[in-house]
Amino acid sequence: MSNIRNQWEERQQHLGNTERAVLFKNFPDAFNNSVHQSHLDFLMACMPEGTRNMLDVGCGYGRLALPFKNKFPEITIEGVEFCEEFAREFEKNVGPCFHGSAVDFIPQKSYSFVSIVTLLMYLDADHQYQVLSTIWKALEPGGRIVIIEPYMNILVSIRRLLKLKKFTPTGGKVGYFSNQELRRLVKRVVPETAISATSYTKFPFTGFPRLHIGICLEKPAA
Numbered sequence: 175m176s177n178i179r180n181q182w183e184e185r186q187q188h189l190g191n192t193e194r195a196v197l198f199k200n201f202p203d204a205f206n207n208s209v210h211q212s213h214l215d216f217l218m219a220c221m222p223e224g225t226r227n228m229l230d231v232g233c234g235y236g237r238l239a240l241p242f243k244n245k246f247p248e249i250t251i252e253g254v255e256f257c258e259e260f261a262r263e264f265e266k267n268v269g270p271c272f273h274g275s276a277v278d279f280i281p282q283k284s285y286s287f288v289s290i291v292t293l294l295m296y297l298d299a300d301h302q303y304q305v306l307s308t309i310w311k312a313l314e315p316g317g318r319i320v321i322i323e324p325y326m327n328i329l330v331s332i333r334r335l336l337k338l339k340k341f342t343p344t345g346g347k348v349g350y351f352s353n354q355e356l357r358r359l360v361k362r363v364v365p366e367t368a369i370s371a372t373s374y375t376k377f378p379f380t381g382f383p384r385l386h387i388g389i390c391l392e393k394p395a396a
């Protein structure tokens with residue numbers, strides 16, 4: 175884990191607090207901006223009505239939380255982030271941040287809305303399960319969690335089959351999820367009926383292949 179953390183510290187030093195730092199470092203800004211907008215659209219569409227507070231786990235510098243803060247200044251937004259400089263930037267612009275691993279985060283209150291965007295890809299299966307169960311317990315009745323992770327698209331599958339050089343969009347070894355894999359993971363924690371929406375981020379400017387898969391989980395109202 176500390177190895178991944180060091181890679182993120184280095185990446186932040188190299189690329190700063192930018193979309194390229196938290197999305198695709200080798201792609202142009204217009205590409206990353208299109209991916210960013212697609213993530214944001216799905217998150218905005220999933221935000222429950224009456225949201226009072228939001229938690230962004232693996233929040234980076236606040237790429238996604240900051241637009242929420244600007245659009246809904248009345249809601250409080252907290253983050254969880256182990257890269258020091260990202261965590262500081264988040265606190266400067268968005269709200270309080272737990273400086274540490276998502277695996278060590280123990281919620282002190284409940285949340286209406288939680289985003290987990292391209293974080294589970296860095297965790298092993300046990301830690302994915304641990305983080306999801308902790309967050310699900312801290313979710314208010316009627317609250318929602320949105321998860322967005324890299325999609326196991328055809329190009330990734332081919333590269334894996336051919337044992338080509340690892341396909342690592344953000345650096346280091348990362349996980350990819352098919353729809354079934356992501357559902358299998360969330361169904362270890364939540365009932366199937368909690369899955370309220372799925373979405374795919376398409377490869378900008380072509381519509382193919384799918385880059386990310388998003389899933390929205392809703393806790394039944396009490």
Ligand SMILES: C[S@@+](CC[C@H](N)C(=O)[O-])C[C@H]1O[C@@H](n2cnc3c(N)ncnc32)[C@H](O)[C@@H]1O
Binds near residue numbers: 182231234296344
């Ligand atoms: C691909 S970036 C995405 C950042 C943000 N969610 C976004 O979409 O803009 C992954 C982020 O997760 C953070 N991260 C990775 N593993 C983590 C862990 N175990 N605990 C906390 N943060 C972690 C990294 O430092 C990085 O900021």
